[in-house]
Amino acid sequence: MLKLILADNQAIFRAGAAKVLAVEDEIRVVAQTQNYEQTLMALEKFRASILIFASVLHPALRDVIAATGRHNTKLVVVAENSENLSRYVTRGVHGVVFRNVTGTALVECIRKIAKGQTWVQSETPIAISSDNGTDDKVGARVRDRLTPKELKIVSLIVQGYKNKEIASQLGTTEQVIKNYLRNVYDKIGVSDRLELALFTIHHRMLAEAAAASTAATTQP
Numbered sequence: 001m002l003k004l005i006l007a008d009n010q011a012i013f014r015a016g017a018a019k020v021l022a023v024e025d026e027i028r029v030v031a032q033t034q035n036y037e038q039t040l041m042a043l044e045k046f047r048a049s050i051l052i053f054a055s056v057l058h059p060a061l062r063d064v065i066a067a068t069g070r071h072n073t074k075l076v077v078v079a080e081n082s083e084n085l086s087r088y089v090t091r092g093v094h095g096v097v098f099r100n101v102t103g104t105a106l107v108e109c110i111r112k113i114a115k116g117q118t119w120v121q122s123e124t125p126i127a128i129s130s131d132n133g134t135d136d137k138v139g140a141r142v143r144d145r146l147t148p149k150e151l152k153i154v155s156l157i158v159q160g161y162k163n164k165e166i167a168s169q170l171g172t173t174e175q176v177i178k179n180y181l182r183n184v185y186d187k188i189g190v191s192d193r194l195e196l197a198l199f200t201i202h203h204r205m206l207a208e209a210a211a212a213s214t215a216a217t218t219q220p
Helices: 011-022 036-046 061-070 103-114 137-145 148-158 163-170 174-188 193-202 206-215
Strands: 002-007 027-033 050-054 074-079 095-098
Touching: 002 011, 002 036, 002 103, 011 027, 011 103, 011 148, 011 193, 027 036, 036 050, 036 061, 050 103, 061 074, 074 103, 095 103, 137 174, 148 163, 148 174, 148 193, 163 174, 174 193
Parallel strands: 002 027, 002 050, 050 074, 074 095
Antiparallel strands: none
């Protein structure tokens, strides 16, 4: 059994990654942390096989590498999409993925590292998902209710963007994004962005939402 710790300040990413990994028989997420101090305590307590650690949680990579080394834990760094991965490769990190890594790629990374190999993502993927190639009927029905612009906003929320950042990407105002979100919440039957992200992940809408994020127009 591979014991994993998920360390990221974005609850949406942790929830999505945990759901993807939960279906793998040989993988168990033993802890989720949201800052560096919690991560150190989890390493001490659980002696995990692999730590999946967001680069934004601690500026000094050598500290993270030293901490995992003390507990014989292999390190996978979750890099932001704009980061250069070479700094991690040359420092002895076992694996590097982008924040919006696909479910298939994340599982492959973990399995390769467990076998003593290294794994570095070569390009930016679209989004994390279960990648089982199927939709459920609930997800399909809800997806069909949403406009391309709404799907784009859903995609960006699942990737962890805030309203102000989404507004900047779409060339509109934060208030317009809030108005869109209220409509999306009403159509789906959720009350906040975390529920929205979890619904999207659970009902396998993420690939379609991510595809829409590149196809939708930027008109509010």
